Amino acid sequence: MSKRIKIFVGSFGSGKTEIAINYSIYCRKSYAKVAIVDLDIVNPYFRTREAKDALNLKDIKVIAPEGDLFYADLPLISPEIKGLIQNPDYCLILDVGGDDAGAVVLGNFRYFIKDLDYEMLLVVNSYRPFTQSAPQIKQMAQEIENTSRLKINGIVSNPNLGRQTDKKIIKQGHILIKQAAQKLKVPIKFICIDERFSQKMKRENFEEPIFYIKRFMHLPWN
Amino acid sequence: MGEKMLMKGNEAIGEAAIRAGCRFYFGYPITPQSELTAYMAKKLLKMKDAAFVQAESEIAAISMVYGAAATGARAMTSSSGPGISLKQEGISYLACAELPCVIVNIQRGGPGLGSIQPGQADYFQATKGGGHGDYHLIVLAPSSVQELVDLTMDAFDLADKYTNPAMILGDGLIGQMMEAVEFKERKKIDLPDKEGWILTGCKGREKKYIVPFNLDPYEMEKINLKIQEKYKKIIEKEIRYEAINLDNADLIVVAYGTVARIVKTVIDNAKKEGINIGLIRPITLFPFPEKIIAETSEKINKVLVVEMSYGQMLEDVKLAANGKAEINFYGRAGGVVPTQFEILTEIKKYLT
Numbered sequence: 001m002s003k004r005i006k007i008f009v010g011s012f013g014s015g016k017t018e019i020a021i022n023y024s025i026y027c028r029k030s031y032a033k034v035a036i037v038d039l040d041i042v043n044p045y046f047r048t049r050e051a052k053d054a055l056n057l058k059d060i061k062v063i064a065p066e067g068d069l070f071y072a073d074l075p076l077i078s079p080e081i082k083g084l085i086q087n088p089d090y091c092l093i094l095d096v097g098g099d100d101a102g103a104v105v106l107g108n109f110r111y112f113i114k115d116l117d118y119e120m121l122l123v124v125n126s127y128r129p130f131t132q133s134a135p136q137i138k139q140m141a142q143e144i145e146n147t148s149r150l151k152i153n154g155i156v157s158n159p160n161l162g163r164q165t166d167k168k169i170i171k172q173g174h175i176l177i178k179q180a181a182q183k184l185k186v187p188i189k190f191i192c193i194d195e196r197f198s199q200k201m202k203r204e205n206f207e208e209p210i211f212y213i214k215r216f217m218h219l220p221w222n
Numbered sequence: 223m224g225e226k227m228l229m230k231g232n233e234a235i236g237e238a239a240i241r242a243g244c245r246f247y248f249g250y251p252i253t254p255q256s257e258l259t260a261y262m263a264k265k266l267l268k269m270k271d272a273a274f275v276q277a278e279s280e281i282a283a284i285s286m287v288y289g290a291a292a293t294g295a296r297a298m299t300s301s302s303g304p305g306i307s308l309k310q311e312g313i314s315y316l317a318c319a320e321l322p323c324v325i326v327n328i329q330r331g332g333p334g335l336g337s338i339q340p341g342q343a344d345y346f347q348a349t350k351g352g353g354h355g356d357y358h359l360i361v362l363a364p365s366s367v368q369e370l371v372d373l374t375m376d377a378f379d380l381a382d383k384y385t386n387p388a389m390i391l392g393d394g395l396i397g398q399m400m401e402a403v404e405f406k407e408r409k410k411i412d413l414p415d416k417e418g419w420i421l422t423g424c425k426g427r428e429k430k431y432i433v434p435f436n437l438d439p440y441e442m443e444k445i446n447l448k449i450q451e452k453y454k455k456i457i458e459k460e461i462r463y464e465a466i467n468l469d470n471a472d473l474i475v476v477a478y479g480t481v482a483r484i485v486k487t488v489i490d491n492a493k494k495e496g497i498n499i500g501l502i503r504p505i506t507l508f509p510f511p512e513k514i515i516a517e518t519s520e521k522i523n524k525v526l527v528v529e530m531s532y533g534q535m536l537e538d539v540k541l542a543a544n545g546k547a548e549i550n551f552y553g554r555a556g557g558v559v560p561t562q563f564e565i566l567t568e569i570k571k572y573l574t
Contacts, residue, residue, distance in 0.1 A: 012257070013230055013400055044253045044338050045398040071557075073253045073338055127228040127402075129237070130264070161228050161402035219399060220480070220559050221487040 003119040005085065005092045007106065008156070009144050010123035011131045012042065012098025015158040019123055019192055020095035021051050021216050024060050031091035035084050038064035039105050041075035042097035051216040061090075077105060085112045099130075099143070106148035119153040121189060124180065126173040127161050137180035154189035155181045157208070167200060174206070226404050231367045231397040235326055235390065236261035238374035239298050241405055244324070245272035246297040248286035250279060252305045253338040254394035255328035259300065280305040284312030284325075291321040292432045294420035296378050300326035302394070303336060303344055306352075313387060314353030318434035318445065320452075322381035324374070325359070326390045328397035329530075331557030339557025340394035342479060345534035348391045349508045356446055358453050360388040360460065361507040363478040367401035373505070375408060380460065382413045384452055391507060393530065395480045395559065462505035463514055471500030472573055473524040474547075476515065476539050478504050481528050481560065488565045499569060507535070512542040519547030524572050528565055529553045548572075 006023065008016045017040070024036040036055065038048035049064035056062060063084065065076045084090050096102050106113075122141055124131055131137045141152055159173020174191055181188045188208045193201055195212040203210055229237065236258050239247070247262040259276065266274035273290075277283035283299045290297035301309065306327045316323060329344045331337035346352075348361045360380050364370040370392060377388040421430060436442040464482075467489065468474065477485045482503040489499045502518060504511050519525060525547045527536045533551045540549050552568040554560045 013228070013233075043398075045394065071337065071339065125228060127226065129227060129229060129233055129261075132227075161226055162400055164226065164402035220395070220561060221484045 003117050004088070004090070005094070005113065005116055005118035007094040007096060007113075007118060007120040007150070008123055009096045009103055009106070009120060009148065009152070010098065011128055011140050012102070013128055014098065014123040014125045014131065015160070015192065016098070016123045017046065017048050017095055018213055018215060018217060019156060019158065019211075020093050021048060021055065022211070022213050024055065024093045025058055026211070027091045027093065028058060028060055033061070033089050034091045034093070035061035035063060036093040036095060037081050037084070038062065039077070039081075039094055040097040040102065041105055042099070042102040044073040046217045048095045054216060075105070077108065082109070082112060085109060085116065099140070100147040103144045103148040106150060110149045113150065120148070120150050121154045121156050122152045122186070123156045123158050124177050125158045125160060126176045127159060127169070134176065134180040134183050137177070138183055141184055141186075152184070152186055155184070155186055157188050157191040160194065165194060167197070170197070170201065226402050228400055229367060229403050230257055230400050231370050231392065232257035232328065233261045234367050234371050234403050235300070235374050236265065237405065238371040239324065239378070240265055242296065242375040242378040244296040244298050244378060245269065246287075246290040246295050247273075247299070248275045248277050248283040248290070248297070249299050249301065250277050250283055250305060252302045254330055254340070254397050255300050255302050255326065257397070258326065258328070280308035281312065284309040284316070287323045287325075288312060288316055288319070288321060291316065291323045292319075292421045294416040294422070298324045298326065300328065302328050302330045303332045303341070304334075306344060306347065310347075310353035313359070314355050314357060315434035316387045317353075317357035317359070317449065318355065319432050320385040320449065321387065321432065322385050323387050324377045324381055324390065325387055327392070329391065329393040331555065337557035338394065340480065340530060340559055341555060341557060342393055342481065342530035343532070343534065343555055344391065345507065345529070345531060348389055349510070349538075357449060358386075358456070358508050360384065360386060360456060361391050362388065363391050363505060363507050364396060365479055365483050365503065367396065367399065368403050370396060371403050371405065379411060379413060382416070384456055385414070386449075386452060386456075391479070393480055457509040460506060461509045461511050461513075463511035464501070464503040464505060465514060466501040466503075467498065468500045468502070468518055468522070470498060471522055472498045473526060473569055474500040474502060474518055474522050475526050475528055475569070476502045476504070476535070477528040478507065478535065481530060484560065484562055485528060485565060488562050488569070491562065492566060492569065497569070497573065504535070510538045510542070512538070515539055515542035516544065516546070519543035523547040524550070526550045526552060526569060526572060528560060530559060531555050
């Protein structure tokens with residue numbers, strides 16, 4: 001099993017939240033204690049906290065603003081987070097808000113994280129407005145590293161067009177993300193694919209491991 | 223075919239506006255529309271002959287729109303409930319001065335500071351004036367992120383065509399959700415020449431001015447009559463709606479925006495239970511699609527209006543139906559989105 005602390009960063013809307021939620025469930029298979037932290041100080045909707053009940057049922061601890069503050073769009077950071085970062089019993093997933101603006105909050109924890117067993121993963125969807133080319137992805141990575149003052153150790157490839165995703169979209173997007181990864185000299189850790197493609201797109205189609213994603217953020221008409 | 227991108231509703235509005243030729247954006251951030259302001263900052267600040275200003279207030283922002291529009295430029299501002307309320311004085315001025323512009327309202331729960339979750343309770347404000355005096359905005363209500371793109375581009379054309387402010391009336395859900403969008407090549411349409419009235423500097427010519435007043439009441443009445451004539455034309459020519467399953471429906475739902483989208487899923491599920499529901503989805507809220515509602519209520523006498531408010535569009539539906547059908551209402555507000563289950567339960571109540 002890899003690093004105890006996983007930090008998911010990336011551009012706004014790159015898919016960090018869904019991936020972090022799925023990843024925490026995956027980690028629960030090998031760790032007795034798993035916690036996911038909603039560090040999103042940017043988004044007002046579709047945040048990890050909305051999956052709290054589902055995650056609690058799976059015995060995963062969710063750290064997010066509670067009570068009246070559940071729906072707030074305020075930069076609230078629980079004092080519990082620092083404790084969890086330093087607690088070696090916990091596998092910790094940090095779901096950070098988008099762009100460098102969202103990564104600001106990480107700078108606050110850098111001092112505690114930097115010497116620990118951590119990895120920071122950059123989630124990239126090449127169909128999003130500001131990460132559509134290798135230079136743009138590189139710029140995003142640098143901006144996030146500058147504000148968080150932590151190094152990106154890996155890339156999570158998440159090429160998709162939401163419900164309009166198909167095999168071709170995934171393949172083409174992944175090629176572009178690979179080019180960006182080469183440019184950044186950072187390895188791709190895994191590629192995320194919606195579970196509805198689990199029969200159509202298998203391990204042998206890619207060099208990297210596939211991580212199938214189940215969606216937790218729902219729209220009222222789905 | 224244009225390229226496809228996965229975009230948040232708010233970002234999609236920004237990109238659509240820029241592609242429609244908007245180079246001037248003035249705004250003040252407010253949840254749930256701030257991504258639009260952020261998107262315009264990211265894009266416009268890098269463009270030539272463009273301006274982005276995070277204004278000191280919403281009142282300043284709408285006044286900047288007035289200034290930019292007076293020079294003939296395509297200008298936009300955006301906000302949510304409380305900020306749109308602050309802009310009302312300026313909106314009334316723009317309507318009086320007959321200046322084209324686009325105003326975006328990504329509605330949240332109200333009244334007051336309300337909540338940051340979606341709402342539709344600014345319908346009255348958007349369609350019935352909002353500011354002072356007799357005026358109307360052209361009000362467009364998108365139901366998907368793609369439609370948000372298309373209607374934003376249309377809004378600029380409509381504003382120019384009628385020299386009148388146009389409003390995109392969305393809600394937090396459509397502003398925040400992500401969907402794939404395509405930016406298609408658009409057909410060039412003929413729009414009136416702005417040269418005659420725009421302010422370009424009066425060196426070598428008579429001076430012109432654009433003001434939202436005339437102290438002579440008879441002249442002020444003339445301004446009123448002129449814009450009223452324009453509204454008649456807008457009503458005559460610009461009504462848009464989507465109608466689904468109107469033949470043989472047991473009941474017709476009237477809903478707009480994201481609520482209409484929930485209703486569409488309800489329609490599909492109800493069909494499996496043998497219940498036949500129709501939908502009228504106004505796309506333009508002003509001009510309101512009265513005729514189709516009037517005609518339909520003569521054939522199907524049960525109507526349910528669903529809104530994220532306590533019954534605002536309901537009044538226009540009642541006026542249109544003019545007593546021909548039984549008009550019922552279901553609404554949640556304050557930021558609460560009605561569920562499929564609630565809507566279907568409500569429908570069943572009127573079918574027994």
